[in-house]
Amino acid sequence: MADQHPVSPEGPISPTAPALRWEEPPEGPVLVLLDQTRLPAEEVDLVCTDVPALVEAIRSLAVRGAPLLGIAGAYGVALAAARGFDVDEAAESLAHARPTAVNLAYGVRRAAAAYQAAVRDDADEAQAAAAALAEARALHREDAEASDRMAAHGQALLEELLPAGGHRILTHCNTGALVSGGEGTALAVVKAVHRAGQLRRLWVDETRPLLQGARLTAYEAARAGMAYTLLADNAAGSLFAAGEVDAVLIGADRIAADGSVANKVGSYPLAVLARYHHVPFVVVAPTTTVDLATPDGAAIEVEQRSGHEVTHITIPYVPTVGHVAGTGVPVAPLGTQAHNPAFDVTPPELVTAIVTEQGVVSPVTADGIAELCARSRSGNGMLSE
Incomplete structure (x- = not known):
């Protein structure tokens, strides 16, 4: 209905x-x-x-x-x-x-x-x-309350890491009001920076294959009046090389006990690029995303989605000539096999900081994650175990 x-x-x-x-x-x-x-x-x-x-x-x-x-x-x-x-x-x-x-x-x-x-x-x-x-x-x-606190902690961290201001932030997938009871996770931080007049440019990865960046993050950025630019995922490297990215902010779907981060596929390559170019790579997520029962990145179950999402361009709402809305237009030869993991895993050594409603973990270590979890247990109990 x-x-x-x-x-x-x-x-x-x-x-x-x-x-x-x-x-x-x-x-x-x-x-x-x-x-x-x-x-x-x-x-x-x-x-x-x-x-x-x-x-x-x-x-x-x-x-x-x-x-x-x-x-x-x-x-x-x-x-x-x-x-x-x-x-x-x-x-x-x-x-x-x-x-x-x-x-x-x-x-x-x-x-x-x-x-x-x-x-x-x-x-x-x-x-x-x-x-x-x-x-x-x-x-x-x-x-919703955690979202507000993450935004404040994340904004303070960026002010510390990038004291010159005028931040050019790159983000992947969608982490705003569409994923939260409040304003979101990583995009909530971006919104706080924008309201403070410190957002020079938001770089939005289109986020293949389902285009959550192009469809959803750009949608939220436009409605917030941000200065934003959409880019193909494989164009991010050239932006780093040109010195056009000051920080990367992403969300997370699971954070393991050692600090490994599972997020939308394409996040790990950004972490590698950020490390090579000496750019902060920051993960923003509530403590409910920390899973102490998952010891490390290798133990995270990565969802595998239909190859149809890769071999076809899905048109959920706009019919085109010869195609019905909700179906896909093939872009690969019939019978092509596709590898379509929904997420990838970034090891903790590539993560500059993890921002939560309980504060910031940096450097990202198993001990730091354990201390964060202890604080969460003694506070509002918002921890997944």
Whole structure:
């Protein structure tokens, strides 16, 4: 089910519709998603009435981004409980919808644990469902607060690393309001720098093969009034060589115990380029993205997506001559095999700093990650274990 909102060329800093919201119409509670596959051409609401619909939305990337996936997972458990479905089955399905982003399973576990605790305390179904919903809303609120703190910590770090100001920042994939309960992770830092008058240029990688940079980051940057330029991923090296990049800021889908960072494929080459050209490479992510159960980068499960995303150019909303909207235009010979990992892993020695809502880890070491986690446990408990 979808409601459509045309996108005007001007608008507020964030999308006119939130990336995710819970609603309770007369026919029963629903989770409403801003369908990110339809951006930037139009803002379309995707209404999920059950968990299978939400799982499909997660897998199709209608909803995406590590922090938001955690929130979506928590609301998905609440949706199953409120509509009388099997909560354990729903939680299992949601937790494995995408394997790399640790936040998804974390959000599912939190809401499921709240539901189960209520059941153990002899709550009825409505009360247990309310407990799951309250936990999802708490996670949503915590993520928005974490976004604000990450923006402040990241802005302070850039002022320290680049005291001359006038930052030229390169980013990869999309890490703004579309992935968060707040303004995002890495892009939240960029927005803070922009509001302070210190953003000279935002370089936006198009981010192959699904173009989240071209479709989504450029969309958010334009609405925020930033000076930004879109570039092909393989043009980044020439920018570094010309001295046009002052810092790289990316998000993360999982951070291992040793500080290895899994992020959208293409992040690792940027880290190598940044190290060679002596440019800070900064990861911005909430502590919910830290997974102490994953010891190192080699232990991170990297999602492998369909080769169709590489061999075809997908046109989700615009029909072309001879092709239907939602299908793909082939760009490779029929039968071509494609390698299409959704993420790659950057080792900690290539990461200048990890910025979280609890502060900054630099240099990035296992001890530094452990100390960060200890602070998180003694604070608001927003740590994945």
